[in-house]
Amino acid sequence: MADVAEEFGRLYGYAPEGVWEAPGRVNLIGEHTDYNDGFVMPFALPHTAVAAFGRRTDTAVRAHSADLPGEPVVVAEPAPGTSAGWADYVASVVWALREAGHEVGGVDVHLASTVPTGAGLSSSAALEVVVALALNDLFGLGLERQELATLCQRAENVYVGAPTGIMDQTASACCTAGHALFLDTRDLTRRQVPFDLAAVGLRLLVVDTQVKHAHSEGEYGKRRAGCEAGAAELGVTALRDVPFTELPAALDRLSSAEIRGLVRHIVTENHRVERVISLLDAGDVRGIGPVLVEGHASLRDDFRVSCPELDLVVDSAVAAGALGARMTGGGFGGSAIVLVEEAAAGQVEKAVLEAFASRGLREPRVFTAVPGAGARRLR
Known part of the structure; x- marks a missing residue:
């Protein structure tokens, strides 16, 4: 955590207002059922996306990843149809919240993740959810976890263009330690099922x-x-x-x-x-x-x-x-x-x-x- 906050300060010249994390997930059973209104049963991994945030005085997004060299990526006005590479996963959540009527200003972000990419463990959902949770806190939106997950899904579907279901974002936002999450993807009812192997x-x-x-x-x-x-x-x-x-x-x-x-x-x-x-x-x-x-x-x-x-x-x-x-x-x-x-x-x-x-x-x-x-x- 200290490294993420310190690197944020080095990049942006001021201390972050907070640090958040969101996990990747493993799906125990229930594959490809989530976009068919079906049942899934994921659980959160200890591998997480960790991000430091600070608010800006404009509406732009600046995002930097510890895993990628170079300067922060700047997205002046997040909107579908623009492309900022990996930073779309940050900008898309800002856009989804604004489109839903929430007053979200610009932010600076520095991210580090231990969720393996390309491994089917929802590294993108972890990134989306950590952004959504931070924005929810920073701007006092008062949204529940499932609402944040649903907005993250919309961000990925509409902005990023990936036709994913709701499982990954819900798992990252809503899982609890020592449990698998039974989720009915039609009505979004959830139950934490003990899973202490x-x-x-x-x-x-x-x-x-x-x-x-x-x-x-x-x-x-x-x-x-x-x-x-x-x-x-x-x-x-x-x-x-x-x-x-x-x-x-x-x-x-x-x-x-x-x-x-x-x-x-x-x-x-x-x-x-x-x-x-x-x-x-x-x-x-x-x-x-x-x-x-x-x-x-x-x-x-x-x-x-x-x-x-x-x-x-x-x-x-x-x-x-x-x-x-x-x-x-x-x-x-x-x-x-x-x-x-x-x-x-x-x-x-x-x-x-x-x-x-x-x-x-x-x-x-x-x-x-x-x-x-x-x-x-x-x-």
Whole structure:
């Protein structure tokens, strides 16, 4: 925190008014369901975006990242259609708040983040939420956490141009330590579900493959459009409205194998979220392992967003004794999660690293995910 504040002073010539942080997230189960009005279950990582802020006397935004060389990026008047690279994630939140009628002036920002980028761990949402929380405090807006998350989603959808759902921003803003967050993305009701793995002798590994396939963004949009087409063919508002028990009949009514796969994944994935909640409520944490593996198979075969590296993590981890594993995030690269017995964590990690090395692949980054706190002010 001191380093961020000190660097802010060096950059801008005055002390910041405060320092805030917001976390990245891992999604335990519920993938690609959030833009289908479905169920998700993320939890916050201890990895965070930390930012120091100061108010300006004009309406401009100056933003600097500790991870990038050079002078601060200046956005004189944030608006969709302009492009300031990474600083769009700052300027877009300022724009979204102003567009919603809130009186937000200009700011200077210095940011440092430990959330891995391109790993499917919501580094962009962490940045958006830390900006929103700081602006909320600095300008006395009085907005609730979910309101901030919803405005951050609008910033990313409209200003940045990424058609993301509401999960990532809500997780960063609303998660609590030691819990996974069950979120109904239709009505935004939330429940904190205890998820203390260490207490039952378990560990959840995150394996960042450090690969991102270039076609990911366009393919993400195609999946979303395909889900909307499937909902239209079935005459429902969203695929959330297709009951799990009626899935076989619904699939028979669809026009193509591609759309059938998308619909099957969304409906079964919502059911998997409900199964995981039931298991956790019953204290059967180990029982979620097979559900994770089922979820990966669905993402690989029906939704077709996995890739060889993610499949290799899951296959090698399960073969080495993991209780379960699946890709997490949008897919086409990024990260997988692996549920293991504490005593077996070392051998499973070793097996995954050896599997990558034997195929001449870049060594993945592996770390333990401990459910952390949501966004907060540090000083």
